[in-house]
Amino acid sequence: MKNIIKGLSFVLALSSFGIMNAQNKENKNLSIKVNKEESKDYIPAVRLINNPDGSCTFEKGRIPTLKHLNTTTFWMSNKTEDWEKNAHPAPRRQYVITLKGNIRFKVTDGSTFIIKPGTVLLAEDLKGKGHSWDMVKSKSWERLYIPIDENADDNFVKND
Known part of the structure; x- marks a missing residue:
């Protein structure tokens, strides 16, 4: 009797697996429609930029919500290395989204x-010495890095 119950359990598990695989295959073919309409709402932002002489400065502004960003990857970090705390330019155009921590940035x-x-x-x-x-x-500082495609609009709106 124990063997019959084990056998039935095994068959049920396999059939459930087959049903789940069929559902997963169906779900892969589904497309999700996202409304591309922009909101009139914004999220506060600060942009680090270079002056014409290569020095670093910043400007305060905002980024519109519901605006689609041209990006294909992102990564998370909660580690910091000593070189990151010293003055350095950004390695690429990117959004840095702070999840946890308060970070003071200093410019040239x-x-x-x-x-x-x-x-x-x-x-x-x-360019230049960058920021620290x-x-x-x-x-700790927990954050997401989201690179911006080379020629893509950063969607930053400078405050008046």
Whole structure:
């Protein structure tokens, strides 16, 4: 009797697996329609940029919500290396989305600003000494990096 129950359990498990695989194959063929309509809402942002002489500065602004971004990849990090805390230019145009932590950024002229969760950092200071940063009342910085395609619009709207 135990063997019959084990056998039935095995058959049921295989048939469930087959049903799930069939459902997964069907789901792969489904397309999800996303409304491309833009919202009139924005998320606060700060953009790091280069001055004509190569020095780094920043401007405050915003990025519209529901705006589709041209990106194919992103990654997360919660580690920091010493070189990251020293002045450095951005390695690529990218959005840096802070999930946890308060980070003070410093630009060439000594000006600073703080990024907290809820504010997007747009790193576009690709030349010169770049920027530096340190954690403020935080022991870790959890973030997403989302590279911006080379010729894509960054969607940044500078504050008036």
